[in-house]
Amino acid sequence: MTVPPDPASAPVRARAPSMADVADRAGVSHQTVSRVVNNHPAVLPETRARVRAAIADLGYRRNSAARALVTRRSGVLGVLTPAGTAYGPTSTFLALEDAAQEAGYVLAVGTLRLPHEDSAARALNRFLGLGVEGVAVIAPTEQVLRVVSEIDARVPVVMLSSATRLPDRPLVGGVSVAQREGAAAATAHLLAGGANEVLHVAGPQNWFDAQERVRGWRAACVSAGAPTPAPVETGWSAREGYALGLQLVREGLPPAVFAANDQLALGLLHALREHGVRVPDDVALVGFDDEPGAAHYDPPLTTVRQDFAGLGAAAMQYLAEALDGSPTPRRELTAELVVRASSARV
Amino acid sequence: MTVPPDPASAPVRARAPSMADVADRAGVSHQTVSRVVNNHPAVLPETRARVRAAIADLGYRRNSAARALVTRRSGVLGVLTPAGTAYGPTSTFLALEDAAQEAGYVLAVGTLRLPHEDSAARALNRFLGLGVEGVAVIAPTEQVLRVVSEIDARVPVVMLSSATRLPDRPLVGGVSVAQREGAAAATAHLLAGGANEVLHVAGPQNWFDAQERVRGWRAACVSAGAPTPAPVETGWSAREGYALGLQLVREGLPPAVFAANDQLALGLLHALREHGVRVPDDVALVGFDDEPGAAHYDPPLTTVRQDFAGLGAAAMQYLAEALDGSPTPRRELTAELVVRASSARV
DNA sequence: CCATATAGTCCTCCAAGCCCC
DNA sequence: CGGGGCTTGGAGGACTATATG
Structure with a gap:
């Protein structure tokens, strides 16, 4: 180093x-x-x-340096976001930037190279050294959350995170999307469509989103009186979805699968197709995110659309309010089921 | 407004x-x-x-403001990038951030809401007002290029762009990926695979990348003695690819298609599949970008992988060199054909 | 070799000045 | 002669750089 x-x-x-x-x-x-x-x-x-x-x-x-020196305001907000091209964080970031522009702020960016948590600490310190007026953290994992809560930022911090408990600090707020409700809706939809059991292909369980989707899936199964077979944990990528799909084909297929995101679902579809398994006839499938290509997968993918734009706007609003003195501590955005062919038994 | x-x-x-x-x-x-x-x-x-x-x-x-005031250096670089979740710009941005971190800089980001060119001017001005030491512009279109060249930045600017001609200004440099060569390789591959003609589904022609891919496609056709049917211009999205696919099905299918990006190819695949057209047997298809899901499309997509990481690193290197006094004015990165099932006739 | 004093950076805020009715 | 509109000068603000003890 x-x-x-x-x-x-x-x-x-x-x-x-x-x-x-x-x-x-x-x-x-x-x-x-x-x-x-x-x-x-x-x-x-x-x-x-x-x-x-x-x-x-x-x-x-x-000269903005001189101006910042005397006004004590830099006009810059920091954003910490996981490195990666995943649709969710990228969309959220865009929405943040939009809202920041609207509010007259410039965004400084730091990317987190997970799972190296020290990258979060370093990035956050770089921001504070820069004199940002507030920080938005796309905080997907426990590790990131801990790092942030250990640093005395002295500026408002908003977590874009599905974490159940946020650091209990004066200037820390949170916004999230209702992962659990979205996952429950997806699962209920599969059960209502005729599946007597839904297997959950889960994302990495150190990610809050992944945890919440498991909870939503479980709640829906329980509430429908369906069994809750142990979720299979894997990564977020299509490659991992594919590998898992091959394994399912070998070891036995469930009537329905709820995948923790669309890329996993894409990989699963690939594996199933390769082995002549028909979707939705043999296995019904639902993903999560509604990424841009999802409507064109084979078959078009039923999925859960998150309100990323709303998330970014709400996060900015928290910071704006906090800088004015009286923030709404927490806010939750909605998720919406988008039904397509991968779950619709004809 | x-x-x-x-x-x-x-x-x-x-x-x-x-x-x-x-x-x-x-x-x-x-x-x-x-x-x-x-x-x-x-x-x-x-x-x-x-x-x-x-x-x-x-x-x-x-206090960085006071420090910047006296050192005349803010430690901040600006990045202008088109708003959107497209794989290319996102990957490039990540590589930039990586390189910036390495060099001890923080990135400020401004997103361009194309085609509104004034958004580019505004974002650039916000940067300069902030006191950035250099700017990297992911400059996909003529409009953005013009805006940048009209503003007297007084700091080094590097264009990440396939534009043939860059603004001829002292501090302006450019880095690009060899779009033309990549497109030519894709086309040659299709022709070598047995197609006597390759239709090009082109991206928006105000985008330099789209223009260059047309040029590469044409060069490969000419050099192989194949015909050059007029490219069909559309957008970058899977939805548009799908619409175009339906049109091709109605109006007659070529033996091979080179799509300007993977999302277009994804939409095309959807439309073709829906109408019982087999890929690659009836139509061979190649995309561009090698986005993460491409290996799992139906069928897995032959495509051209761009060296986005190298692009970001080269851009940062330009800025670093320019800040030291002697930049390499232009640099070109490579693109690599990745062959998968969508083009391989068994 | 180590520490201090002083000047300079560029801006915004505050108090005071000018002018004209 | 007082007051409101316009303008000025000077005092910070937090740091680095350049002498000076």
């Missing part, structure tokens, strides 16, 4: 025009320039125009 | 401990604290320890 080089030790570049330069050129004081830049009303239109012209001539841009 | 609120106008929060506070507590001058924080050697171990203890006690963190 090497210590990253310090960007501040490299050669200094040419000086950009300052407010004083603009003031000189426009024949006013630096204070008047500041007024113009910040749209303060008490400036004569004529003066304002002269200053604006000087700004344009010099290509002046207000 | 509303003007985003100014984060700097909200209420000010409590003051964090400063270097002076630490100095007081440790009984030294603030300059000595600065030495300790920056690992300057000229501090007695005993003093150093005392300062460290004071830092820990107070939970002191160096």
Whole structure:
């Protein structure tokens, strides 16, 4: 492990025009320039125009470091997100960025290389060192949650996480999607469709989402009086879904499978198809996420759509409220079952 | 369109401990604290320890705004990336973040809501206002390229783009993946597999990648003496691929199709399957990107894998070199054909 | 070799000044 | 002569860099 080089030790570049330069050129004081830049009303239109012209001539841009120094506000929020191209975190991140833009903030990003939890601590510290005003953490695992709760951030932190218990700290809030309800709806749908038993192909159990989906599945089975065969735990990838599918073919197929995400379902479909198992006739299948391709899998996949956009917006709203003083501590978004051919027995 | 609120106008929060506070507590001058924080050697171990203890006690963190003010270096790089969950941009972004972390920089991110080009200008300006030291632009379209070239950034800018001509400006560089070669390899592979003609389902032609893939396809056809039927232009999504597939089924099928990306190919597969067209027997198909699920489509998809990780690393390297003074102006990464069942006639 | 004092960075806030009615 | 609109100067703010003891 090497210590990253310090960007501040490299050669200094040419000086950009300052407010004083603009003031000189426009024949006013630096204070008047500041007024113009910040749209303060008490400036004569004529003066304002002269200053604006000087700004344009010099290509002046207000120095955000100096501004942040005096206002104590950087205009930057940090986002910690697991590294990966998975649809869920990516969509959530996009929604966050959208909401941040709307609120006039810039997002700084740190990616977590799970399961290396120290990457979370390092990223969080880099943020705080940067002077972010708040942090959103896409906190999928216990490890990440612990790391965050151990660091005294002194700024609002919002967890985008299905964790049952969040760190009980003043400035920490949470938003989540109703994983459990979504999983229960998926399972109930399979049971209602005629399956007397639903096998759950579960995601990694150190992920909160995966845990919650297990809980939802179990609740639906119990409430329908169906058996609860032990969930099979695996990863999140299509490759792992495929491997598991081959194993199921060898060891015996259940009438229905609820896969913890769409990629797993995709891999399962591949394995089943390869061995002549018909979906949904022999095995009904439901996934989770409704990723963009899901409607075009073979067969089109029944799945659970999460409100990622709502999640991102709610997280930003938490931070905005917290920066104003009175945040809503927790909020839960909905998930919606999308029925397609993989579960519909004709 | 509303003007985003100014984060700097909200209420000010409590003051964090400063270097002076630490100095007081440790009984030294603030300059000595600065030495300790920056690992300057000229501090007695005993003093150093005392300062460290004071830092820990107070939970002191160096104020990056003040530091940036005096060093003229923010430690932040900006990334402009198209909004969307597409595999390519997402992977590239991850690679960028990786490389940035390695180099000790934090990434600020702005997403482009194409085709609204003003979103690019706004995002770029937000970055420059923030004081980023360099900008990486995932510049997929002519529009984005133009916007960037019209703004005087005064910092190094690297374009991750397949554009043939980049803005000819001092600090602007570019890195790309060999789209053309990849597309040519895909097409040649189909022709070598027995198809006497390859139809190209092209992506939106305002995207450079889409343009280059057309060029590669055409070059391969010409060089093999095959005809070059007019490419069919559509979007990037599976939905659009599906719609186009239905159209092809109605209007007559070619012996082989080269789709501009994997999602299009996925949609095509869906449409063909629905109408009893066998792949690869009736129509051979190749995609582009090698997204994570591609190996599990029905049938597993032959595609072109791009070196996104290399792309991100090369972009960061450009910025690092440019900040040091002597960048390599352009660099091209490779693409690799991955053969799977969708093109292999048994 | 180690520590301190001082100047400089660029901005925003505050108090005070000018002018004209 | 007082007051409101416009402008100015100076005081921080937290740090690094450059002498100076």
